[in-house]
Each structure stands twice: as C-alpha cells, then as structure tokens.
Amino acid sequence: MLINNALTTNDFRALRGFRLALVDALAISEEMGMGATINTAILGAYARASGAVPMDLLERVIRESVPAKVESNVAAARRAYEATQLFC
Numbered sequence: 001m002l003i004n005n006a007l008t009t010n011d012f013r014a015l016r017g018f019r020l021a022l023v024d025a026l027a028i029s030e031e032m033g034m035g036a037t038i039n040t041a042i043l044g045a046y047a048r049a050s051g052a053v054p055m056d057l058l059e060r061v062i063r064e065s066v067p068a069k070v071e072s073n074v075a076a077a078r079r080a081y082e083a084t085q086l087f088c
Contacts, residue, residue: 004024045084062074
C-alpha cells in the first residue's frame with residue numbers, strides 16, 4: 001500500500017499487517033518547484049515500493065515523455081524514490 005502523506009507509521013497502526021510505503025510526494029514536488037503536481041514523485045515512490053521498475057528506466061521514460069520541467073520531474077521521482085519509507 002503506497003500512501004502519500006507526511007505522517008509516520010505510528011499514525012497507521014491499523015495497517016501494520018500490510019506492506020506499507022509512505023512518502024510525502026506533495027512536499028517533494030513543492031521542493032522541486034512543481035507545486036501540487038505529484039505525478040512523477042508518486043512514480044518514484046511506486047518504483048521503490050514495488051521494485052517493479054528500475055529507477056534508471058523511470059528516469060529515461062520521464063525524460064522521453066514529460067513535456068515540461070523535465071529535470072524537475074526527474075529530480076522529484078528520484079527524491080521520492082530515495083525518501084519512500086518501507087514497512088512490512
């Protein structure tokens with residue numbers, strides 16, 4: 001379960017039986033100058049949480065498909081990948 005929130009796992013005690021990933025995608029997007037556009041930050045968090053998409057592939061796809069603020073979007077994805085907290 002991927003949750004976009006600034007809270008900690010203590011705030012999600014009821015979900016401790018699930019595989020949980022937490023990221024503050026909004027703060028990351030704002031930090032990268034993208035306002036409330038969290039799409040690529042969420043993609044970075046998903047890549048880390050799922051293990052299904054290597055970060056270098058995600059960065060390449062963002063560079064090839066995002067029409068604006070390309071490097072900000074890549075940085076948001078990378079930052080979210082690194083900041084995502086995983087709990088089992």
